[in-house]
Amino acid sequence: MGPNDLRHTEFKMEKIGMPRFSFFPKWVQRLFAVLTWVVYAFVFYHFLVSPFSLRWKGLYGGTYPQGYSIRGIDISHYQGKVDWNRLKNAVLDGEPVSFVIIKATEGTDFLDENYKENIHNARNAGFICGAYHFFLPSESPRLQAEYYIQHSGLQNGDFPPVLDIEHEGNLSPEAIHSAALEWLQIVEKHYGIKPIIYTNYKFKMAYLNDSVMNTYPYWIAHYYVDSLKYQGEWKLWQYTDNGNLDGISGHVDYNLYNGSMYDLYKFLIGHREDNEYPITAEEQPDSLITLKQEEE
Numbered sequence: 001m002g003p004n005d006l007r008h009t010e011f012k013m014e015k016i017g018m019p020r021f022s023f024f025p026k027w028v029q030r031l032f033a034v035l036t037w038v039v040y041a042f043v044f045y046h047f048l049v050s051p052f053s054l055r056w057k058g059l060y061g062g063t064y065p066q067g068y069s070i071r072g073i074d075i076s077h078y079q080g081k082v083d084w085n086r087l088k089n090a091v092l093d094g095e096p097v098s099f100v101i102i103k104a105t106e107g108t109d110f111l112d113e114n115y116k117e118n119i120h121n122a123r124n125a126g127f128i129c130g131a132y133h134f135f136l137p138s139e140s141p142r143l144q145a146e147y148y149i150q151h152s153g154l155q156n157g158d159f160p161p162v163l164d165i166e167h168e169g170n171l172s173p174e175a176i177h178s179a180a181l182e183w184l185q186i187v188e189k190h191y192g193i194k195p196i197i198y199t200n201y202k203f204k205m206a207y208l209n210d211s212v213m214n215t216y217p218y219w220i221a222h223y224y225v226d227s228l229k230y231q232g233e234w235k236l237w238q239y240t241d242n243g244n245l246d247g248i249s250g251h252v253d254y255n256l257y258n259g260s261m262y263d264l265y266k267f268l269i270g271h272r273e274d275n276e277y278p279i280t281a282e283e284q285p286d287s288l289i290t291l292k293q294e295e296e
Helices: 003-015 026-059 115-124 141-152 173-191 201-207 262-266 287-293
Strands: 073-076 095-106 128-134 163-166 196-200 217-222 236-243 251-256
Touching: 073 128, 095 115, 095 141, 095 251, 095 262, 115 128, 115 141, 115 173, 141 173, 173 201, 196 201, 201 217, 217 251
Parallel strands: 073 095, 095 128, 128 163, 163 196, 196 217, 217 236
Antiparallel strands: 073 251, 236 251
């Protein structure tokens, strides 16, 4: 656009009644400039800085959230070969890594290629272990449950079975609810304990929010926030997918348990006896402390 074009544009604006900005009083121009910068700063922070500030903490070693002492990770073949000697000495947000939940199966015929090795090595390293199934809505929930049971090999002292359900596929809300419930009931009958449901809080509220589904323990995924927005009861919170940890190549999910170590051991398959709990005196319930004092 040349000078003549610019003058022609200004003439057209004036002709059709559109005032040039320079015609406004100076104070209006200054106010407009200030408001423009305020809007720009708000948009920049809200959409570019705030959503990623906690993400940057995960990437560069910051700590969040606070007030929880039991931390853990979940892994699959995507993490490659784990250095378990380094991992058992790693520190996650100032706490030792207490548990590792491992991908076992997906759909009706996929066994994670590293599952057997991972769960064997995790147990040998002294971690509390778990195994999750990634649910495919397009495949039979019964066959998926049976496949998980066949390969998961959970033992006393492990986390309850885990159903990872994040997508509804082409199913209606009623159909995805029914499919999830079928998987849960089959696996619960086999292991004698209610499985954990892993999902994000939006999926939970949209598809799994009723009196039946609310009887199951939840592992909620909600990233880059200081506190979990989900208002229902939950056991585990996956709070970032960008953690960096000794012994793990690349990024790894960070999780925390909502409770004490005593609560955690009561939550596991087999409900270990009280004298097996590696807990401090502060964590012991009064009844257990009294019982031990009487024995002494």
